[in-house]
Amino acid sequence: MPTLLVLSFLLAPIQVRADAEVNAETSWPLVLRSELVRLGAMEFALRKGAQGACTKLSQASGMTLDYLGAYNRGDQDLVARMTGLGALPVVIGVAVGSPAYEAGIRPGDELEAIGPKTIGQVLAEMEHPSLLSGRLEDLLAQQSADRPTELSMRRDGISRVVNVHQIGLCATRFVLKTGGGMNAYGDSDRVAITSKILKSAQDDNELAIIAGHEFAHIVAGDSRARNLKLRRAMEDRADLLGVDLARCAGFDAASGLDWWRRYNRKDWKRWLRGPSHRNTHDRIELMEEHLADVPSPHCPPQVPALEV
Ligand SMILES: [Zn+2]
Numbered sequence: 001m002p003t004l005l006v007l008s009f010l011l012a013p014i015q016v017r018a019d020a021e022v023n024a025e026t027s028w029p030l031v032l033r034s035e036l037v038r039l040g041a042m043e044f045a046l047r048k049g050a051q052g053a054c055t056k057l058s059q060a061s062g063m064t065l066d067y068l069g070a071y072n073r074g075d076q077d078l079v080a081r082m083t084g085l086g087a088l089p090v091v092i093g094v095a096v097g098s099p100a101y102e103a104g105i106r107p108g109d110e111l112e113a114i115g116p117k118t119i120g121q122v123l124a125e126m127e128h129p130s131l132l133s134g135r136l137e138d139l140l141a142q143q144s145a146d147r148p149t150e151l152s153m154r155r156d157g158i159s160r161v162v163n164v165h166q167i168g169l170c171a172t173r174f175v176l177k178t179g180g181g182m183n184a185y186g187d188s189d190r191v192a193i194t195s196k197i198l199k200s201a202q203d204d205n206e207l208a209i210i211a212g213h214e215f216a217h218i219v220a221g222d223s224r225a226r227n228l229k230l231r232r233a234m235e236d237r238a239d240l241l242g243v244d245l246a247r248c249a250g251f252d253a254a255s256g257l258d259w260w261r262r263y264n265r266k267d268w269k270r271w272l273r274g275p276s277h278r279n280t281h282d283r284i285e286l287m288e289e290h291l292a293d294v295p296s297p298h299c300p301p302q303v304p305a306l307e308v
Pocket of ligand 1: 217
C-alpha cells in the first residue's frame with residue numbers, strides 16, 4: 001500500500017514515522033474484514049426483506065466466511081497475524097436473527113464440513129483453492145430446503161455439529177470488489193460493490209439504497225435491454241424498487257438518499273454520462289416523489305410493470 005503516505009511522514013520524528021508505517025501497511029486486513037462483514041449483513045437484510053418476491057431462490061444462512069488461502073501468498077502471514085485466520089475457513093460475520101445466528105454460530109467459529117463433505121474434500125475438487133469461500137457459499141446455497149443444513153463447526157478447538165435451518169431467499173450473492181473506483185453493478189444473480197462505495201456510504205441506510213438498486217435488477221429479472229427506452233425504464237424501476245427493497249429490509253430510505261445528494265453535488269462529469277440513466281438530480285427527485293406517494297411499501301415489494 002501507500003508509498004506516498006509513508007513518504008509523507010519522512011520528515012516527522014522517526015518514532016512517528018515507524019508507527020505510521022506499521023499502521024498504514026498492516027491495518028488493511030482489518031478494514032477489509034469489516035467491509036466483508038458489512039456487505040454480508042446487507043446481503044442478508046435485503047434478501048430477507050424481499051422474502052417472497054422472487055421465484056428463483058437459494059438457501060441463506062446469514063453468515064459470512066473468510067479464508068486465508070484467498071489472500072496473496074505474500075500477504076498471508078500478515079493477514080493471519082492481524083485476523084487470526086488459520087487453515088480452515090472462518091465465520092467472520094453472522095447477521096443477527098439469521099439462521100446461523102439462531103443456530104448459535106458466532107464469528108470466530110471455524111467451518112470443518114458441510115453435511116458429510118469436509119473442507120479437505122471440497123478443496124481437493126477445486127482447481128483454484130483460493131476461491132474456497134465462494135465455493136462454500138455455493139454449497140450452502142444449494143442445500144436442500146427440506147431439512148436443516150448440518151455443519152461441523154469448531155470453536156476453541158472443540159468440534160460440534162450444528163443444524164442450521166436455512167431459509168430460501170432471492171438467489172443472489174453480494175461480492176466485494178477491492179479495486180474499481182466508485183462503482184456498483186450486477187448481473188443476473190450477483191451484486192458487486194466496490195470498497196470505495198462502501199467507504200463512501202456513511203451508514204447502512206445509504207448502503208441499502210445503492211445495493212438495493214442493483215438487487216432490484218435481480219428481483220425484477222432484468223436482462224440486457226433491446227433498446228435505450230427499455231433500458232431507461234429498467235433503471236427507473238430499479239431505483240423505485242430498490243428504495244422499497246431497502247425499506248422492506250428496515251432501512252430509512254429517505255436518509256439513505258443523502259448518498260445520492262452528496263454524489264450529485266460532486267458529480268461534475270454528470271453531463272458526460274451515458275443516456276441509460278436519468279441524470280442524478282432527476283433520479284433523486286423520482287425516488288423522493290415515490291417516498292412521498294407511498295409512505296409505507298407493501299412488503300415484499302411487488303415488481304412494477306415496465307413503463308415503456
Ligand atoms: Zn441499474
